[in-house]
Amino acid sequence: MWGRGGPAFPHTPTLLKGFIMDQERRVLLAHGGGGHLSRELIEREILPRFSNEILNALPDTAALTVPGTHILFTTDSFVVQPLFFPGGCIGDLAVHGTVNDLAVSGGRPLFLTLALILEEGLPWSTLRQVLEAVRRATTACGVSVVTGDTKVVRRGQCDGLYLNVSGLGMAWPGFQLSARSIRPGDAVLVSGTLGNHGMAVLVAREKLFLETALVSDSAPVHRLVEAMLPWTAEVRFMRDPTRGGASPPCCTRPPWAAVLPLRSRPCPWTPAAAAVAEMLGISLLHSPCEGRIMAVVAPEVTQAVLAAWRALPEGQGACRIGQAIAPVGRVSLHTTLGGHTLIDRPQGEMLPRIC
Amino acid sequence: MWGRGGPAFPHTPTLLKGFIMDQERRVLLAHGGGGHLSRELIEREILPRFSNEILNALPDTAALTVPGTHILFTTDSFVVQPLFFPGGCIGDLAVHGTVNDLAVSGGRPLFLTLALILEEGLPWSTLRQVLEAVRRATTACGVSVVTGDTKVVRRGQCDGLYLNVSGLGMAWPGFQLSARSIRPGDAVLVSGTLGNHGMAVLVAREKLFLETALVSDSAPVHRLVEAMLPWTAEVRFMRDPTRGGASPPCCTRPPWAAVLPLRSRPCPWTPAAAAVAEMLGISLLHSPCEGRIMAVVAPEVTQAVLAAWRALPEGQGACRIGQAIAPVGRVSLHTTLGGHTLIDRPQGEMLPRIC
Numbered sequence: 160m161w162g163r164g165g166p167a168f169p170h171t172p173t174l175l176k177g178f179i180m181d182q183e184r185r186v187l188l189a190h191g192g193g194g195h196l197s198r199e200l201i202e203r204e205i206l207p208r209f210s211n212e213i214l215n216a217l218p219d220t221a222a223l224t225v226p227g228t229h230i231l232f233t234t235d236s237f238v239v240q241p242l243f244f245p246g247g248c249i250g251d252l253a254v255h256g257t258v259n260d261l262a263v264s265g266g267r268p269l270f271l272t273l274a275l276i277l278e279e280g281l282p283w284s285t286l287r288q289v290l291e292a293v294r295r296a297t298t299a300c301g302v303s304v305v306t307g308d309t310k311v312v313r314r315g316q317c318d319g320l321y322l323n324v325s326g327l328g329m330a331w332p333g334f335q336l337s338a339r340s341i342r343p344g345d346a347v348l349v350s351g352t353l354g355n356h357g358m359a360v361l362v363a364r365e366k367l368f369l370e371t372a373l374v375s376d377s378a379p380v381h382r383l384v385e386a387m388l389p390w391t392a393e394v395r396f397m398r399d400p401t402r403g404g405a406s407p408p409c410c411t412r413p414p415w416a417a418v419l420p421l422r423s424r425p426c427p428w429t430p431a432a433a434a435v436a437e438m439l440g441i442s443l444l445h446s447p448c449e450g451r452i453m454a455v456v457a458p459e460v461t462q463a464v465l466a467a468w469r470a471l472p473e474g475q476g477a478c479r480i481g482q483a484i485a486p487v488g489r490v491s492l493h494t495t496l497g498g499h500t501l502i503d504r505p506q507g508e509m510l511p512r513i514c
Numbered sequence: 515m516w517g518r519g520g521p522a523f524p525h526t527p528t529l530l531k532g533f534i535m536d537q538e539r540r541v542l543l544a545h546g547g548g549g550h551l552s553r554e555l556i557e558r559e560i561l562p563r564f565s566n567e568i569l570n571a572l573p574d575t576a577a578l579t580v581p582g583t584h585i586l587f588t589t590d591s592f593v594v595q596p597l598f599f600p601g602g603c604i605g606d607l608a609v610h611g612t613v614n615d616l617a618v619s620g621g622r623p624l625f626l627t628l629a630l631i632l633e634e635g636l637p638w639s640t641l642r643q644v645l646e647a648v649r650r651a652t653t654a655c656g657v658s659v660v661t662g663d664t665k666v667v668r669r670g671q672c673d674g675l676y677l678n679v680s681g682l683g684m685a686w687p688g689f690q691l692s693a694r695s696i697r698p699g700d701a702v703l704v705s706g707t708l709g710n711h712g713m714a715v716l717v718a719r720e721k722l723f724l725e726t727a728l729v730s731d732s733a734p735v736h737r738l739v740e741a742m743l744p745w746t747a748e749v750r751f752m753r754d755p756t757r758g759g760a761s762p763p764c765c766t767r768p769p770w771a772a773v774l775p776l777r778s779r780p781c782p783w784t785p786a787a788a789a790v791a792e793m794l795g796i797s798l799l800h801s802p803c804e805g806r807i808m809a810v811v812a813p814e815v816t817q818a819v820l821a822a823w824r825a826l827p828e829g830q831g832a833c834r835i836g837q838a839i840a841p842v843g844r845v846s847l848h849t850t851l852g853g854h855t856l857i858d859r860p861q862g863e864m865l866p867r868i869c
Contacts (some may be wrong), residue, residue: 188866193757194859220588220619233575234627234680238665264575272589310593318671325680402548504549511543
């Protein structure tokens with residue numbers, strides 16, 4: 160936790176500290192040790208960015224007042240490699256990941272924690288860039304960082320920087336989300352193109368130097384969820400297609416709810432993502448997003464939800480990709496050749512460290 | 515998050531999976547990929563240990579009902595090395611660390627998250643031992659793991675296993691904890707010997723092979739906090755002396771509340787910890803605990819609180835180590851030679867990766 164004691168003592172050798180921080184500009188083991196440098200990291204890099212009434216007191220534990228007693232609670236660690244990729248970095252990705260988990264559970268994201276595991280020797284500028292991205296993303300999402308933690312491990316004991324972001328939210332009244340409530344005839348909607356995040360990270364990591372306009376879809380989806388509030392009773396189920404892509408939300412928990420004959424054409428891929436996926440032999444259904452929702456809704460609200468989504472910048476590419484039919488426990492895709500192919504969750508690990 | 519979709523498909527090659535899991539018994543990248551092996555890890559190792567109504571539904575996000583709207587929220591990452599040390603391991607340490615943060619904030623710990631960052635190739639038996647320790651500790655603390663996350667990074671990109679445990683609790687009514695409320699005459703109490711955890715981890719890591727009975731003090735302190743409930747109005751301030759040891763709780767936030775002339779004799783050290791600390795030139799005031807409380811209480815309840823603590827196994831070694839005097843902003847220790855020495859938070863990093 161961050162809330163460890165007071166400011167630097169008056170007799171701290173400030174010149175020495177200045178030298179360490181401003182000339183070398185590297186993370187030191189001592190930045191995670193609970194002493195003066197830990198405190199300095201928090202006072203220089205954390206508080207100015209995330210200042211709020213709760214965090215400023217630097218408690219071990221944040222004391223919060225949450226409207227109502229129905230709380231949503233989630234956690235995610237982020238180990239994406241590279242730390243920076245077209246369209247984002249580990250900082251905003253971590254905020255979006257946790258905000259989106261709360262959102263697709265039918266919640267309004269409110270409070271985040273920020274736990275850093277830093278590698279000794281990490282350039283200070285990298286840390287700053289990541290924290291700036293966290294700051295921008297939290298502002299955009301309307302959430303507050305209320306507590307956190309910093310650990311530093313020796314060189315070679317982590318790959319630059321790992322983040323954990325846990326989140327608290329309140330449940331929007333009205334949503335009764337469950338895969339069990341999906342009925343034959345329900346529409347399967349996505350809020351935009353699928354698979355861009357995974358492909359963009361892969362291109363960046365493997366240095367494929369493709370002449371492609373491929374950027375990650377990393378973005379918050381909480382406003383897309385809020386856009387559905389007029390139809391909470393008609394929304395059966397939501398998921399964000401992250402690790403494993405769109406296939407795990409299709410292969411949801413038993414009892415198998417429906418067959419969703421997703422159509423591979425028109426399917427929401429960007430040409431760039433489709434080209435990379437084809438070249439690498441990866442199905443875009445297995446490639447993760449971090450700024451999309453899949454929702455199953457009653458057929459009568461399909462057009463209303465799509466219109467509400469499309470009215471938002473993050474929902475421009477919204478479309479209906481399938482329909483629930485009889486509950487026989489399989490999800491199949493209509494292929495471009497006119498056949499069917501079963502959708503399964505991935506067997507191995509094609510795309511490690513994409514979030 | 516853990517809540518990704520359904521069980522292994524009927525057509526999964528179970529024999530192959532059995533071979534991978536039971537013969538090699540190593541963590542694979544695919545265990546963090548969101549696919550079948552991720553699911554299997556959760557179904558084999560997580561659910562049987564942490565089964566509860568909320569977790570069993572494997573939601574992306576746990577939906578909780580918390581009594582009251584005053585919520586406590588904390589997070590901590592754990593990177594202790596070695597993973598196993600005399601008196602504990604990273605698993606129980608992580609639970610105690612988060613439970614204790616909630617407890618010393620005047621709260622009752624209720625719900626935890628469990629986020630694993632695993633290194634590819636980690637022996638399955640090690641993972642199991644750590645998860646068993648988490649299970650035992652959560653049971654002992656009366657808290658539930660309600661959601662979690664698993665990431666796997668390649669060999670050489672983390673040091674075996676890192677954990678993040680975030681926690682939610684409710685605030686006990688009555689506590690008004692603040693260093694600002696410390697008054698001259700208040701008693702400074704500790705619930706047991708100081709510094710054992712740091713020394714025990716250091717001896718284990720540096721393979722000092724000392725003939726010593728030194729074991730970590732890793733333990734929950736929530737019952738010690740509950741033991742103070744009859745005197746909430748008289749308890750000014752509490753901290754658990756973790757990273758940086760007892761010195762950061764002394765050097766608490768401004769305005770500097772008090773001078774605490776801690777006495778170095780009788781001081782709550784074990785002979786074994788004192789011997790190791792002396793040999794290594796480390797002050798036990800800077801060596802972390804993970805099963806102790808420091809509390810500043812009104813003088814009239816000193817004996818009552820000490821008696822209540824000593825009635826519990828974890829409070830056997832409770833004693834009064836100092837007294838707040840005039841608020842001049844320094845904390846001094848009466849040395850065994852009869853002089854004074856100032857207590858400051860540590861400057862560098864003497865004890866990396868002790869939690």
